Amino acid sequence: AQPVELVAGQPELLVKKLKHEQVKISLNPPYLAGQSVVLWQETPTRLRVIEITDDHRRIGQVLGSDGIEVPLSAREQVLEALGAVSSLVMVHSDIGGVVGEGEAVAADPQPRVHLLPEGAGLRVEILVRPFGNAGPYFPPGTGGKALFTEVEGKRLHTERDLKGEKKLAQHLADACAVLAQTDSEQDFAWQLEEPESCLELLLQLQSLPEHALIEWPQGERFKLAGQAGLKQLSVKVRAARDWFSLSGEIRLDSGQVLNMQRLLELMGNGESRFIQLDDGHFLALTDAFRKRLADLNALAESHGKERRIHALAAPLLEELAEEAGEFVSDQAWRERIARLRSAETLQPVLPGNLQAELRDYQIEGYNWLARLAHWGVGACLADDMGLGKTLQALALMLSRAPEGPSLVIAPTSVCLNWHSETVRFAPTLKVNVLGAGDRQKQIEALGPMDLLICSYALLQQSSVAELLSGIAFRTIVLDEAQAIKNMTTKRSQSAMNLQGEFKLITTGTPVENHLGELWNLFRFINPGLLGSLESFNRRFAGPIERGEKDARQSLKRLVQAFVLRRLKSQVLDELPSRTEITLTVELSEQERAFYEALRRQAMAELERSDAKAGGEKHLQVLVAIMKLRRACCHSSLATPGISLPSSKLALFGETLEELLVNRHKALVFSQFIDHLGLIRAYLDDKGISYQYLDGQTPAAERKKRVDAFQAGQGDVFLISLKAGGVGLNLTAADYVIHMDPWWNPAVEDQASDRAHRMGQMRPVTIYRLVAKDTIEEKIVALHRHKRDLADSVLSGSDSGGKISTDELLRLIREA
Numbered sequence: 141a142q143p144v145e146l147v148a149g150q151p152e153l154l155v156k157k158l159k160h161e162q163v164k165i166s167l168n169p170p171y172l173a174g175q176s177v178v179l180w181q182e183t184p185t186r187l188r189v190i191e192i193t194d195d196h197r198r199i200g201q202v203l204g205s206d207g208i209e210v211p212l213s214a215r216e217q218v219l220e221a222l223g224a225v226s227s228l229v230m231v232h233s234d235i236g237g238v239v240g241e242g243e244a245v246a247a248d249p250q251p252r253v254h255l256l257p258e259g260a261g262l263r264v265e266i267l268v269r270p271f272g273n274a275g276p277y278f279p280p281g282t283g284g285k286a287l288f289t290e291v292e293g294k295r296l297h298t299e300r301d302l303k304g305e306k307k308l309a310q311h312l313a314d315a316c317a318v319l320a321q322t323d324s325e326q327d328f329a330w331q332l333e334e335p336e337s338c339l340e341l342l343l344q345l346q347s348l349p350e351h352a353l354i355e356w357p358q359g360e361r362f363k364l365a366g367q368a369g370l371k372q373l374s375v376k377v378r379a380a381r382d383w384f385s386l387s388g389e390i391r392l393d394s395g396q397v398l399n400m401q402r403l404l405e406l407m408g409n410g411e412s413r414f415i416q417l418d419d420g421h422f423l424a425l426t427d428a429f430r431k432r433l434a435d436l437n438a439l440a441e442s443h444g445k446e447r448r449i450h451a452l453a454a455p456l457l458e459e460l461a462e463e464a465g466e467f468v469s470d471q472a473w474r475e476r477i478a479r480l481r482s483a484e485t486l487q488p489v490l491p492g493n494l495q496a497e498l499r500d501y502q503i504e505g506y507n508w509l510a511r512l513a514h515w516g517v518g519a520c521l522a523d524d525m526g527l528g529k530t531l532q533a534l535a536l537m538l539s540r541a542p543e544g545p546s547l548v549i550a551p552t553s554v555c556l557n558w559h560s561e562t563v564r565f566a567p568t569l570k571v572n573v574l575g576a577g578d579r580q581k582q583i584e585a586l587g588p589m590d591l592l593i594c595s596y597a598l599l600q601q602s603s604v605a606e607l608l609s610g611i612a613f614r615t616i617v618l619d620e621a622q623a624i625k626n627m628t629t630k631r632s633q634s635a636m637n638l639q640g641e642f643k644l645i646t647t648g649t650p651v652e653n654h655l656g657e658l659w660n661l662f663r664f665i666n667p668g669l670l671g672s673l674e675s676f677n678r679r680f681a682g683p684i685e686r687g688e689k690d691a692r693q694s695l696k697r698l699v700q701a702f703v704l705r706r707l708k709s710q711v712l713d714e715l716p717s718r719t720e721i722t723l724t725v726e727l728s729e730q731e732r733a734f735y736e737a738l739r740r741q742a743m744a745e746l747e748r749s750d751a752k753a754g755g756e757k758h759l760q761v762l763v764a765i766m767k768l769r770r771a772c773c774h775s776s777l778a779t780p781g782i783s784l785p786s787s788k789l790a791l792f793g794e795t796l797e798e799l800l801v802n803r804h805k806a807l808v809f810s811q812f813i814d815h816l817g818l819i820r821a822y823l824d825d826k827g828i829s830y831q832y833l834d835g836q837t838p839a840a841e842r843k844k845r846v847d848a849f850q851a852g853q854g855d856v857f858l859i860s861l862k863a864g865g866v867g868l869n870l871t872a873a874d875y876v877i878h879m880d881p882w883w884n885p886a887v888e889d890q891a892s893d894r895a896h897r898m899g900q901m902r903p904v905t906i907y908r909l910v911a912k913d914t915i916e917e918k919i920v921a922l923h924r925h926k927r928d929l930a931d932s933v934l935s936g937s938d939s940g941g942k943i944s945t946d947e948l949l950r951l952i953r954e955a
Contacts, residue, residue, distance in 0.1 A: 143358060143359075144185055144186070144187055145186045145187070145357065146187050146189050147182075147186065147187070147189065148188075148189055148191075149182075149188030149189060149190050149276070150190060150228065150229050150230045150290065151167055151168065151169065151192075151199075151228075151230070152167070152168040152229065152230045152231075153166075153167060153168075153199075153222065153225065153229040153230065153231045153232070154166050154167075154168055154207075154232050155222065155231065155233040155234060155235060155284065156234050157212065157234040157235055158209065161211060161212040162209050162210070162211060162212060163209065163210050163214075163215070163218060163234075164207050164208070164209050165207055165208055165209075165218070166203055166206070166207025166208075167199060167200050167203050167207070167229075169190075170200070170203075170204075170205045170206075170207075175192050176191070176192055177189065177190065177191055177192065178190040178192060182276055182277055183254060183265070183267065183277050183357070184256055184265070184357075185254075185256060185357035185358055186277065186357065188276070195225070196228060199225060199228070199229070212235070215235055215237070216237075218235065219235070222288075223241075226241075226242070226288050226295070227290075227295065230276070230287070230288065230290075231284070231286075231287070231288035231289070232283050232284025232286070232287055233284050233285070233286040233287075233288070234284055234285055234286070235286075236285075236286060237286075241295060242294075242295030242297045243294060243296050243297070244296075244298065245271065245272075245296050245297075245298050247270045247271075247287075247298040247299060247300045248269060248271065248272045249268060249300070249301055249304050249305045249308055250268070250308065250353060251266045251267070251268060251280065251305075251308050251309045251312045251352060251353070252266070252267050252268065252269060252277070252352075252354075252355055253266055253312070253345060253352050253354050253355065254266075254267055254355050254357060255338075255354060255355070255356050255361075256356075256358055257359070257361045258331065259333065260333065260335055261331070261332040261334055261335060261337065261338050262332045262341075262361065262362075263329070263330070263331055264319065264329065264330045264331075264332060264341065265279075265328060265329045265330075266279075266280060266309045266312060266313065266328040266329075267328075268280050268305050268309070270287055270298050271287075271289075271291050271296060274291050274292050275289065275291040275296070276289070279327060279328055280305040280306045280308070280328055281305045281306035281309075282302075283300070284300075285299065285300050285302055286299055287300060309328055312348070312352055313328065315344070315348055316341055316344040316345060317340075317344060318337050318340045318341040319341065322337070335362070335414075336412055336414065338361075338362055339362055339364070339422055339424065340414075342354075342362055343364065346364065363420065363421045364421065364422050364424060365392060365394065365417060365419075365421035365422060366392050366393050366394060366423065366424070367423075367424040367425070368390055368392060368423055368424070368425055368429060369425075369426040369428070369429050370426070370428060370429050370432060370460075370463040370464055370465065371463075371464075371465040372390050372391055372392065372465055373388060373389075373390050373400070373429070373466075374389055374391070374465060374468075375400070375461075375464050375466065375467050375468070376388060376469075377457065377467070377469045377470065377473050378472070378473070379473065382450065382668055383448040383451060383668075384449050384450075384451060384454060384457075384472075384473060385443065385446045385447070385448050386440060386448065386449060387400065387401070387445070387446045388400035388464075390403060392423070398417070398423075399445075400447075401442070401445055401446060401447060403415065403433065404436060404437050404447065406418075407434075407437060408437075411690065413425045413426070413430040428463070432460050432463065434690055434694070435456065435460075435694060435697070436449075438679060438680075438691065438694030438695075438698075439453055439456055439694060439697075439698055441671055450668050450669045450671075451476060452517055452666050452668075452669045452702075453669060453698055454473065454476050454480070455477075455480055455701065456697060456698070458477070479515060479516065480515060482515075483511045483512070483514045483515035484511065486510065486514050488506065488507045488510035488511065488539070489539075490503070490506060490535060490539075491535065491538045491539045493538065493566070493567075493568045494534070494535050494538055494565060494566060495564065495565050495566070495567060496564075498528075498531065498532075498535065499528070499711075501527070501706055501711040502528055502531060502532050502535075505521065505523070505532040505704060505706075508704050509521065509532065509533075509536045509644065509704075510539065512642075512702065513536065513540065513615075513641075513642040516642075517665075517666055517702060518642065518644065518664070518665025518666045519642075519643075519645075519702055519703075520621075520644075520645050520646075520647070520650060520661060520662075520665060520699075520702055520703045520704070521644060521645070521646045521647075522646075522647055522648065522650045522704065522705040523648065523704070523705060523706050524648055524705075524706060524707045524893075526708065526896060526897025526898055527706060527708060527711065527897075527898070528898060529619075529648075530557075530558065530561050530619070530646070531561070531565060533548075533617050533619075533644060534561065534562060534565055534566050534569075535565075535566075536644070537566070537569070537591060537615045537617065538566045538568070538569060540614050540615050540642065541568075541569055541590075541591070541614065541615075542589065543614050544587075544588055544612070544613065544614030544615075545586035545587060545588065545589075545591070545592065545611065545613055545614060546569070546591045546592070546613060546614060546615040546616070546617070547591075547592050547608065547611075547613045547616045547617070547638070548591065548592070548594070548616075548617045549594050549596060549599055549617070549618045549619065549635065550593065550594075550595065550596070550618075550619035551595065551596060551619070551620050552595040552596070552597050553839070553842055553863060553864065553868065554619065554620070554868070555573050555593050555594075555595050555839060556573070556839050556840065556842070556843045557843070557868070557869075558573075558593050558619070559571055559593060560843075562591060562593075566591075568589065569589060569590070569591045570589055570590045570591065571590075571591045571592075571593065572590070572591070572592055572593065573593045573594075574592055574593065574594040574595075574598055574604070575598075579603075579604060579607060583607045583608060583610075584607075584611075586611060588614075594608065596623050596624075596631050599631050599634045599635065600629075600630045600631045600634060605634035608634075608638060609637040609638055609639065611639065612639045612640075612641070613638070613639065613641070614640070614641050614642070615640060615641070615642050615644065616638055616642070616644070617644045617646065618635060618643075618644070618645045618646070618664065619646050620646070620647060621645035621646060621647045621650075621661055621664070622647050622649050622650070622657065624660060624664065625657035625661065626657075626660070627656075627659075627660045627663070627673070632660060635664055636663065636664060636667075643664060643665045644665070645661055645665055647661070648886075648889075648893070649886040649887075649889075649890065650703070650705075654681070654685075655676075655680065655681040655684060655695075656676075656681060658670075658699070659673055659676045659681075662702070665702065666702060669702075670698070670699075679691065679694075680692075680695045708896075716900055716901065716902055716903045716904060717903045717904070718892075718903070718904045718905075718906065719903065719904070719905045720905075720908070721905065721906070721907050721908070722908045722910055722920070723791060723795065723907050723908065723909050723910070724910060724911075724912050725772075725787050725788045725791050725911045726787060726912055727772075727787050727911055727913075727914070728787055730784050730785075731771075731775065731784055731786075731787060734771065734775050734778075734779075734784060735768065735772070735914060738767060738771055739768060742764035742952055743952060743953060745764070746760060746761060746764060746949065746952070757945055758945045758948070761945055761948045761949055761952070762948065764952060765948060765951065768914070768915045768952065769880060769915055769916065770815075772880065772914050772915065772916050773786070773788055773789075773810075773812065773815050773879065774786045774788070774789065774818055776818075777812060777815060777818075787911075788879070788909055789818065789819070789822060791909060792808075792819070792822075792877065792879065792909060793822065793826075795877065795907060796856070796877075799875050800828065804873075805855050805856070805872055805873040805874065805875065806855070806856050806857070806873055806875040806876065807856075807857050807859060807873045807876045807877070807895055808856055808857065808859065808877045808879060809859050809860075809861045809864070809876070809877070809878050809879065809891045810858075810860065810861065810878075810879040810880055811860065811862065811880060811882055813834050813835075813860055815879060815880065816832070816834065816858050819858060820858060823856060823858075828855055828856060829853070829854045829856070830855065830856040830857065831848060831849045831853070831854040831856075831857045831858070832845070832857075832859075833845055833846075833857070833858070833859050833860070833863060833864050834859070834860035834863050834864075835860055835862065837863070842868075845857075846868055846869070849870060849873075850869070850870065850871070852872065857870060857873060859891070861878075861882060861888075861891055862887075864891070864894070868894045869894065869897065870894040870895055871897060871900040871901075873895045874895065874900070874902040874903065874904055874905070875895075875904070875905050875906075875907070876891070876892045876894075876904065876906040876907070877906075877907045877909065878906070878907065878908045879909055880909070880916065881908060881910060881916050881919045882919075883919060883922070888908075892906045915951060915952065918951045918954065919951075
């Protein structure tokens with residue numbers, strides 16, 4: 141129940157001028173016979189209590205329920221009649237003149253905004269009160285032009301400007317964006333459903349040049365403590381080990397002082413610029429102030445009564461330092477900013493002993509790396525595959541080599557490539573690949589101008605990891621650094637123990653599956669910047685996967701200074717085109733029946749399984765999916781002994797025959813070694829020359845086969861996806877065939893870029909063979925959710941996360 145104001149009132153006598161020189165006189169309410177009291181709603185919270193007398197009844201009988209019409213020529217007689225009854229009724233007249241006795245007062249046209257709580261929001265009405273702070277309310281421009289009534293025991297009359305009332309009310313409504321953007325239920329009445337809209341309206345009403353009269357007939361629901369901007373903020377910054385501690389306060393116009401930490405807590409993760417203070421009042425923040433506070437909330441961790449931000453994120457506070465009313469910092473802060481300024485103005489010079497001519501974008505990459513090294517922070521060179529990350533990294537190592545040794549950690553398959561590239565482009569570096577022999581002596585003898593190349597496989601060995609961690613390297617490069625994306629692996633743990641003055645990771649896929657991988661990469665190059673994993677998941681990964689744009693933008697701002705990512709389309713106008721085509725494989729009836737039997741069997745076994753959801757169940761589902769994927773390639777891969785003719789192998793043969801007739805060469809990738817074995821048998825049977833490479837191929841033999849293919853020995857190169865997907869230059873081929881889709885399109889992209897890279901002179905076509913109505917189609921459908929995962933932070937698009945057990949089960953059920 142809401143309080144209602146009851147006021148004594150009189151019936152209304154309406155005198156309205158009509159067309160054709162007529163005047164209509166009517167009573168409101170119209171029929172009073174048999175009634176002693178009438179309640180008349182003047183506003184939603186104000187009722188006029190009208191006591192009906194015999195005089196009123198007699199007037200009602202004369203006028204009837206529809207009123208009467210008289211000629212305008214009888215105006216004087218009408219005015220005389222009205223004067224006789226003016227003490228009994230409130231008269232609204234359109235015909236001018238003075239009715240009865242009473243004091244003439246000037247009409248008050250000022251709009252009054254009535255705010256009535258309704259649901260979570262407000263009902264808003266604009267009304268006028270012609271007799272000022274007493275007397276009846278009317279919607280603007282309604283009622284009689286001349287008004288005669290009794291107010292607080294006095295007979296008063298006034299002349300209203302009805303058009304002027306409506307104009308003022310409309311001007312007020314137009315000046316309030318909230319009202320202008322909300323559909324009105326009736327003239328000058330609106331329903332605001334959301335508290336945010338209500339608070340915006342209050343702020344807009346308070347900011348009008350001539351403050352509107354605001355009335356809360358049922359009590360004030362929303363109270364504004366005022367508006368705050370950056371100029372009212374005072375911030376103090378001081379060094380605390382690898383962090384900067386922030387404290388501050390905001391002083392409101394009322395003199396109230398709010399602690400910045402408390403303000404951030406009250407703000408939370410909401411997007412509203414209105415913050416409800418402890419006393420229930422709302423504080424309105426300017427948009428710029430809200431954005432800065434949101435940045436602080438995302439970038440600064442809570443630490444006791446203060447916030448703290450990692451020293452490497454200090455540049456992000458510079459805008460706040462410039463905009464805040466007061467910003468007090470210590471010497472450590474000023475030195476940090478001075479070092480950053482020095483790095484920004486540094487003009488790096490390419491080492492004169494680099495035996496290569498860099499493209500413009502590669503020079504930009506070298507300059508960027510040199511500036512970050514000067515600043516004293518790590519870097520992630522995330523250029524697209526094939527843009528020469530190795531050459532840019534070599535140029536940087538060469539420039540820093542006189543002050544100490546360099547270390548490159550790379551996949552086994554590309555260690556020899558690093559060696560040959562170093563000999564070719566940086567011959568003054570003394571390069572060694574860590575292998576057999578006295579490793580301790582080899583490592584301990586490292587000095588200036590030395591470059592040691594070590595595989596991730598060797599890094600996993602405790603003895604090697606311990607030896608490497610005892611050397612202070614001038615520069616460390618982790619090539620294809622997605623190899624350490626999983627923090628729980630031995631290689632990741634060993635990498636974290638390496639000591640390097642400047643740490644660089646190179647990768648074309650900084651995020652392959654989920655944002656936790658980015659966190660681990662940054663733990664290597666700039667430890668602490670992204671906080672703990674728990675903090676990172678709470679502040680960034682979780683909100684981003686839920687689609688929260690502010691979190692994505694905050695993470696992007698935090699890492700973008702340390703990540704350089706260029707796409708081929710941006711920097712290599714001369715690179716030939718790349719076309720991707722999916723070839724649909726129609727399984728035979730026998731293959732279809734075989735596949736469906738496997739699928740049903742898998743579902744039955746999984747439904748019977750009592751394994752708990754999570755690790756064991758997840759593994760069981762993956763095993764079932766693996767069997768279905770192998771069945772799509774060849775029945776014998778799923779069930780040895782059953783060898784149905786393979787539709788996929790037949791389509792591959794048709795496609796390859798056409799390519800070879802037209803003098804093309806092809807790279808053929810499969811993740812299954814035994815699938816490659818079937819393809820080898822097919823090529824042998826057809827007499828087609830080829831090269832072959834999988835994870836068991838020794839490093840020296842890999843290089844030999846790659847060089848042979850590049851020299852023209854072989855029309856086809858069969859490669860296992862994981863073993864040959866990185867670090868190889870195979871531009872002799874202009875076609876790529878993926879025999880079976882992998883979960884992550886980034887891995888396929890890397891493999892395809894063995895052909896589509898610098899040095900390629902012909903357009904490259906990429907075929908994917910996908911079995912229709914099978915698990916393979918479901919996997920390809922997942923690609924669109926994962927392809928832009930890296931760009932969710934690096935370029936600002938949406939992201940995805942890990943695939944759950946339930947999602948995997950659904951793939952089998954629907955495949």
